[in-house]
Amino acid sequence: MSSIDLSTVRTFLLGLQERITHAIAEVDGQPFMTDHWQKEPGETLQGNGITKILEQGRVFERAGCGFSHVRGPRLPPSATQHRPELAGAAFEAMGVSLVFHPRNPYVPTVHMNVRMLAATPVGENCEPVCWFGGGMDLTPFYGFDEDAVHFHQVCKDSLKPFGDDKYPRFKQWCDEYFYLKHRQEQRGIGGVFFDDFQELGLAQSFAMMQSVGDSFLQAYLPIVERRKDSLFGERERDFQLYRRGRYVEFNLVWDRGTHFGLQSGGRTESILMSMPPLASWSYQRPNEAGSPEERLYKEFLVRRDWV
Amino acid sequence: MSSIDLSTVRTFLLGLQERITHAIAEVDGQPFMTDHWQKEPGETLQGNGITKILEQGRVFERAGCGFSHVRGPRLPPSATQHRPELAGAAFEAMGVSLVFHPRNPYVPTVHMNVRMLAATPVGENCEPVCWFGGGMDLTPFYGFDEDAVHFHQVCKDSLKPFGDDKYPRFKQWCDEYFYLKHRQEQRGIGGVFFDDFQELGLAQSFAMMQSVGDSFLQAYLPIVERRKDSLFGERERDFQLYRRGRYVEFNLVWDRGTHFGLQSGGRTESILMSMPPLASWSYQRPNEAGSPEERLYKEFLVRRDWV
Numbered sequence: 001m002s003s004i005d006l007s008t009v010r011t012f013l014l015g016l017q018e019r020i021t022h023a024i025a026e027v028d029g030q031p032f033m034t035d036h037w038q039k040e041p042g043e044t045l046q047g048n049g050i051t052k053i054l055e056q057g058r059v060f061e062r063a064g065c066g067f068s069h070v071r072g073p074r075l076p077p078s079a080t081q082h083r084p085e086l087a088g089a090a091f092e093a094m095g096v097s098l099v100f101h102p103r104n105p106y107v108p109t110v111h112m113n114v115r116m117l118a119a120t121p122v123g124e125n126c127e128p129v130c131w132f133g134g135g136m137d138l139t140p141f142y143g144f145d146e147d148a149v150h151f152h153q154v155c156k157d158s159l160k161p162f163g164d165d166k167y168p169r170f171k172q173w174c175d176e177y178f179y180l181k182h183r184q185e186q187r188g189i190g191g192v193f194f195d196d197f198q199e200l201g202l203a204q205s206f207a208m209m210q211s212v213g214d215s216f217l218q219a220y221l222p223i224v225e226r227r228k229d230s231l232f233g234e235r236e237r238d239f240q241l242y243r244r245g246r247y248v249e250f251n252l253v254w255d256r257g258t259h260f261g262l263q264s265g266g267r268t269e270s271i272l273m274s275m276p277p278l279a280s281w282s283y284q285r286p287n288e289a290g291s292p293e294e295r296l297y298k299e300f301l302v303r304r305d306w307v
Numbered sequence: 308m309s310s311i312d313l314s315t316v317r318t319f320l321l322g323l324q325e326r327i328t329h330a331i332a333e334v335d336g337q338p339f340m341t342d343h344w345q346k347e348p349g350e351t352l353q354g355n356g357i358t359k360i361l362e363q364g365r366v367f368e369r370a371g372c373g374f375s376h377v378r379g380p381r382l383p384p385s386a387t388q389h390r391p392e393l394a395g396a397a398f399e400a401m402g403v404s405l406v407f408h409p410r411n412p413y414v415p416t417v418h419m420n421v422r423m424l425a426a427t428p429v430g431e432n433c434e435p436v437c438w439f440g441g442g443m444d445l446t447p448f449y450g451f452d453e454d455a456v457h458f459h460q461v462c463k464d465s466l467k468p469f470g471d472d473k474y475p476r477f478k479q480w481c482d483e484y485f486y487l488k489h490r491q492e493q494r495g496i497g498g499v500f501f502d503d504f505q506e507l508g509l510a511q512s513f514a515m516m517q518s519v520g521d522s523f524l525q526a527y528l529p530i531v532e533r534r535k536d537s538l539f540g541e542r543e544r545d546f547q548l549y550r551r552g553r554y555v556e557f558n559l560v561w562d563r564g565t566h567f568g569l570q571s572g573g574r575t576e577s578i579l580m581s582m583p584p585l586a587s588w589s590y591q592r593p594n595e596a597g598s599p600e601e602r603l604y605k606e607f608l609v610r611r612d613w614v
Contacts, residue, residue, distance in 0.1 A: 053590045053592075152386070181569075182572075230444055245582065247556060248559070249559065249569075249579075262488075263560070268490060269590055269591050271489075272588060275552065277589065279585070280584060280585045281369070281583065284576050
């Protein structure tokens with residue numbers, strides 16, 4: 001693949017969205033609602049997308065999985081500050097992004113995203129430039145070593161064919177990205193995260209993104225199956241709602257995609273599919289010494305090597 | 308008052324916090340919890356504050372009212388972009404800020420803030436420069452004309468002694484500030500908002516800030532008394548939780564104070580006293596034609612002249 005065929009990437013992403021939502025709907029027993037959207041003529045961004053969402057299911061309280069494919073006349077300054085040669089370049093971006101909020105507090109919340117950006121530099125005979133990005137990360141309410149090890153092992157395995165350096169680099173990148181600076185807390189137990197990736201050449205970089213996307217169900221579903229019927233009470237529910245507040249804080253304050261999307265006229269309801277169905281806040285909520293809630297903060301919401 | 312006595316401002320603000328929390332605790336039947344805090348030696352910002360919060364009360368589900376008084380070695384660039392002569396100036400800031408989240412969906416959420424900033428320009432014989440800011444705004448879940456008219460009338464009356472231009476200017480400023488661009492919605496029915504204010508001279512500018520702060524209880528309490536025992540059911544509660552999600556979105560995405568505070572090392576639990584106790588999100592929540600929920604969007608969450 002000397003230049004990338006964008007329709008191949010699009011086909012992969014649409015298939016990935018289908019496979020994931022189909023498998024999640026099977027587990028839940030409730031289908032996703034599908035919403036096709038298209039940018040209005042005259043808007044700065046042009047393009048279309050498919051939003052799939054399952055709300056108030058048996059296993060998932062809110063699960064959103066979106067595909068989008070947009071084109072713009074010029075890259076925003078925030079995207080070109082490290083690449084001056086691309087200032088003002090026309091671009092095309094597509095991706096699949098998901099956040100699943102389970103009902104049972106013993107099942108972790110999960111996020112996965114894979115994306116591609118192609119830009120055509122201004123000038124004569126300029127070839128388009130292409131990068132890939134993506135990753136997945138897990139946010140438990142109650143920590144289990146075996147879940148964290150499993151999730152990270154699948155992430156690591158998915159990257160193995162692309163070089164032994166990839167997992168450690170992308171694991172660290174994930175820890176650095178999903179960090180709530182104002183709380184001095186990790187968002188969860190991490191996973192992998194990469195961006196602006198093209199160092200293996202187009203074909204292999206695309207293959208790596210595919211491998212990460214394709215491994216998502218294997219990373220997450222066994223954990224869902226293992227935990228979804230755990231007994232829980234008001235205490236665990238309260239803690240889940242409180243911790244979901246942190247998810248809101250991260251996404252609205254720190255997540256570049258969310259923040260930039262909302263401020264630059266992205267499709268609000270698709271961007272905010274990541275919000276939890278219900279979240280709570282309370283002042284300086286204490287954790288009982290030795291409790292599983294305290295253990296989450298001390299042993300799981302810290303940077304750790306899991307595999 | 309040719310130069311301002313900061314201890315006079317501090318005394319006013321502490322008294323205001325006391326009067327407001329005392330009156331709200333009376334209505335609720337539950338006292339506020341009081342938390343004195345002090346910045347650690349070695350932190351960039353120095354200073355102290357008093358956080359008062361009432362959670363899970365009878366009338367208020369979460370009501371926070373904070374006083375803070377901080378000093379810093381130099382104004383952040385975001386504060387001096389329109390005042391280059393103050394770049395790098397040492398500063399001192401103090402204020403009272405409150406957000407009250409009532410339990411009954413017929414009682415609106417309210418926000419009030421009054422603040423002062425003093426900065427000493429770098430150079431010889433430089434006099435400190437002082438500004439005031441503040442305002443209040445109301446966010447109903449169910450709209451009532453008489454409540455909106457009352458709230459705006461009290462705001463207007465509080466500014467009348469300082470010139471007839473103040474209310475219209477600050478009312479418009481409030482509408483412009485409390486706007487969710489990504490939803491194309493006003494946060495609520497507005498009120499008044501002003502910043503960087505010194506045009507009446509120190510004494511009168513301080514007096515104007517005092518007048519706004521002092522009028523808060525008169526603006527809000529009659530509405531609480533009128534609505535707090537209204538009957539409501541699951542439908543109204545659901546809508547309240549959903550609309551509170553918008554409050555979260557505004558504060559975390561658009562509010563300069565919140566966003567800047569969290570990103571620059573402010574005291575997180577005090578800044579996030581503005582978060583609701585419980586909030587929900589759902590995808591493209593529809594409003595029944597002719598319902599009170601639809602009426603809120605069409606008749607209240609728009610820019611309107613109330614008095």
